[in-house]
Amino acid sequence: MIVFCNRMPVKGPWGGGNRTLESLERILKERGHKITFDINSDYDIIYCHDPKPDGNTGLRYEHLLHVKNTRNIPIIQRVGDVFYHRGEQYTQYLKETLKYSDIVTFISSWSAKFLDIEINNKTTFIHDLRPPSIFYRVKKVNKQSDKIRIFTHHWSNNSLKGLETYSFIDNIVGKKQYKDDFEFYYLGRVNKNFNPVNTTVIGPFDTEGVIDELDKADIYITASKFETGGNHLVEALARDIPVLYHSDGGGICSLCKEFGYVFHNNDELLKLIEDFKSKKLKIKKKFSGTLENNINKYIDLMEAMVIK
Secondary structure, three states: OEEEEOOOOOOOOOOHHHHHHHHHHHHHHHOOOEEEOOOOOOOOEEEEOOOOOOOOOOOOHHHHHHHHHHHOOOEEEEEOOOOOOOOHHHHHHHHHHHOOOOEEEEOOHHHHHHHOOOOOOOEEEOOOOOOOHHHHOOOOOOOOOOOEEEEEEEOOOOHHHOHHHHHHHHHHOOOOOOOOOEEEEEEEOOOOOOOOOOEEEEOOOOHHHHHHHHOOOOEEEEOOOOEOOOHHHHHHHHOOOOEEEEOOOEHHHHHHOOOOEEEOOHHHHHHHHHHHHOOOOOOOOOOOOOHHHHHHHHHHHHHHHHHO
16 A cells, blocks of 8 residues: 655654654554655555645645545545634635545544534544653653652644743742742743743753653643644653643543643642642543554554555
8 A cells, every 4th residue: 555645754843743744654664555745656545634735845635635536546634633723714724625535533522523523434533642652661750859840841832832821830930939849841832922930941852852851740731722632741641740731722621631630720720739739639540552553543544445
């Protein structure tokens, strides 16, 4: 089987979508298949990772649809983002493309509900994002400080990634009653309106660097809102860190309800942080599963589509 993929993985510290592409390319080859990024080459199936125009090639969903109609090649489309953070026009464009794909996969039930998509024999769920297997390696802790470290990481600097909440934490850890007990670390790309005074901003790092920093964390927080999934979150869960998440997290909520602690506002968040100090906050449930397992599910679907 030869798979055409409309996005190429890139090197460096990028988010979960890029990790998916890297793993897809590798596991397809391990299973004896081939992958191509040339739309004009020969292939058996189209994998649409993102319908938007590619910044490098200019390819967009309409090009994939043309190939489907002229060469009778099926399309499998993964909904990894509903584009809430980008704007309504992107979301509407995504909804329109889903009408023409042969199989559509969702990473969360929230995303299908948000898009108001009818669930039928062309839709399927590969629920809950999972991190690469390396995130389950033996934990190594090398923290220099005795303070309780609150930690988050994001590769996008969009304000909906939690700007307001992270500004609140930055203020809290600088207050007299908290500064001797807590510290806040932010790894990744920072919104231009986030001007922290008491936060240590680091990175972005590659996978090894992310794991090393996660292992120094005592509490993980994601204040991201209306996320389709949330790869940053599962990396923290895999490292056995107690996770706090916002009630408006979208797909994060369905993913994390068994494992983390929800907050609706800053007062509830502060209470959870104080609970951790008094040792009332612990790991709720062991997290498991790998990105590699989920990628194999995608490839199983592709094989079934090609054989059919």
